[in-house]
Amino acid sequence: MKTLFIAGVSGSIGKQTLDVLNSQWFKENFRLIGGSVYSNWNDLENLIDTYHLQAVGIVDDLYDLPESYKECRIFKGLDAVENAIKYCEADISLIATSGFSGVKHTLSSIDVSDRICLANKESIVCGGNFVLNYAKKLGKIIIPIDSEHSAIFQLLLGEVTRPEKIILTASGGSVRDLPLEKLESVTPSVVLKHPVWEMGQRITVDSATMVNKGLEVFEAYYLFGIENIEVLINRDSHVHSIVQFCDGVFKMHFGIPNMKVPIAFSLSYPERRYDFNKPSLADMKIEFEKVDYNRYPSLKLAFDILGNPILQNAFNAADEVAVENFLRGEIKFTDIYEVIYKTVNEVEKMFSPSISLEFRSLDEIIKVDKHSRKVAKKVISEINKNNKMDQYK
Numbered sequence: 582m583k584t585l586f587i588a589g590v591s592g593s594i595g596k597q598t599l600d601v602l603n604s605q606w607f608k609e610n611f612r613l614i615g616g617s618v619y620s621n622w623n624d625l626e627n628l629i630d631t632y633h634l635q636a637v638g639i640v641d642d643l644y645d646l647p648e649s650y651k652e653c654r655i656f657k658g659l660d661a662v663e664n665a666i667k668y669c670e671a672d673i674s675l676i677a678t679s680g681f682s683g684v685k686h687t688l689s690s691i692d693v694s695d696r697i698c699l700a701n702k703e704s705i706v707c708g709g710n711f712v713l714n715y716a717k718k719l720g721k722i723i724i725p726i727d728s729e730h731s732a733i734f735q736l737l738l739g740e741v742t743r744p745e746k747i748i749l750t751a752s753g754g755s756v757r758d759l760p761l762e763k764l765e766s767v768t769p770s771v772v773l774k775h776p777v778w779e780m781g782q783r784i785t786v787d788s789a790t791m792v793n794k795g796l797e798v799f800e801a802y803y804l805f806g807i808e809n810i811e812v813l814i815n816r817d818s819h820v821h822s823i824v825q826f827c828d829g830v831f832k833m834h835f836g837i838p839n840m841k842v843p844i845a846f847s848l849s850y851p852e853r854r855y856d857f858n859k860p861s862l863a864d865m866k867i868e869f870e871k872v873d874y875n876r877y878p879s880l881k882l883a884f885d886i887l888g889n890p891i892l893q894n895a896f897n898a899a900d901e902v903a904v905e906n907f908l909r910g911e912i913k914f915t916d917i918y919e920v921i922y923k924t925v926n927e928v929e930k931m932f933s934p935s936i937s938l939e940f941r942s943l944d945e946i947i948k949v950d951k952h953s954r955k956v957a958k959k960v961i962s963e964i965n966k967n968n969k970m971d972q973y974k
């Protein structure tokens with residue numbers, strides 16, 4: 582029986598992991614011993630009751646929580662997740678925190694766990710090779726959960742030849758068919774209705790701008806060491822990704838789009854143990870479309886800065902800030918790209934002397950993130966000022 586810690590246990594990936602753990606083979610082979618949230622105490626309390634957890638982490642200290650509850654240690658505050666991960670020393674840590682804070686959680690889990698099942702893409706996007714090298718140095722294995730990267734990981738099992746090209750597929754997101762001129766006025770509630778996947782709020786907005794695909798391009802580049810990456814739209818998301826070899830042969834990963842499948846695979850690897858729906862190929866059409874970069878300028882920008890971890894970090898930070906503002910109704914959907922573009926350019930000027938360097942420490946990664954957020958907030962206040970002036974014209 583393997584022990585498991587889930588960071589971000591109250592989120593979309595966290596909850597789907599709990600569903601996987603409730604299925605027969607996983608119930609018999611894994612024991613959940615810890616988890617973390619940002620503020621969702623109710624979820625943690627239920628899990629402590631159900632799984633008799635050893636430790637939990639809660640970042641928000643709004644609640645007056647005791648040091649322990651039913652023999653479960655409760656860590657609180659900014660370092661709560663890292664402390665809970667280290668206290669539990671689980672065989673496997675599954676990192677499903679959203680956003681930049683996941684970087685620290687991944688690094689802590691590499692210290693104590695043998696296997697890291699990684700949903701938090703920011704860990705690789707914002708640090709470049711830093712996190713992967715740390716895992717390599719300590720002899721730990723990282724299994725990607727993102728469906729596209731899980732697909733490529735699976736497609737390459739048993740291959741001795743590196744593919745020449747990776748093709749990442751994208752659904753196109755919630756506003757893929759909206760006329761371009763209407764994008765400016767689209768509301769958060771429309772953007773949050775994804776045609777295929779049910780996910781957390783940020784990733785759903787990022788899917789509509791294809792910022793998420795940009796983050797996945799960065800992630801694929803570092804995970805698989807291949808620069809030749811293309812993105813194609815596969816509307817129903819049944820093709821999770823493709824690799825192409827020197828002889829022109831494509832290998833493609835096809836299945837029902839459901840995150841429980843890659844989550845389960847990351848836990849049971851190298852075996853497949855999750856019993857799930859079996860689609861019939863005769864009922865399916867496999868179709869791809871090219872990406873229109875006028876609709877998805879952020880993806881074009883992502884390709885332009887691929888391989889530069891400082892600018893990738895800025896790209897992510899600016900997007901996190903912009904999406905929060907968009908969801909609060911403070912900027913327009915199309916402003917998200919403007920915030921990212923201007924932030925990346927500003928950060929490039931600031932860090933240009935060290936621009937091609939790899940990150941050497943977590944502190945350096947945090948420094949770029951903090952600076953980029955400051956720049957992004959400044960860009961947003963300029964956008965708001967201009968918008969107000971336009972109203973008076």
Ligand SMILES: NC(=O)c1ccc[n+]([C@@H]2O[C@H](COP(=O)([O-])OP(=O)(O)OC[C@H]3O[C@@H](n4cnc5c(N)ncnc54)[C@H](OP(=O)(O)O)[C@@H]3O)[C@@H](O)[C@H]2O)c1
Binds near residue numbers: 726
């Ligand atoms: N959802 C998907 O289908 C999917 C697919 C592929 C990859 N991913 C990646 O998986 C990660 C998680 O996505 P998600 O959709 O599951 O997100 P989500 O539903 O928003 O859940 C985020 C989880 O992280 C916790 N959290 C948020 N901020 C935190 C912080 N600063 N410190 C500690 N914990 C924090 C949240 O706790 P509270 O509940 O207390 O806020 C929640 O448990 C992201 O990196 C995403 O890109 C997701």
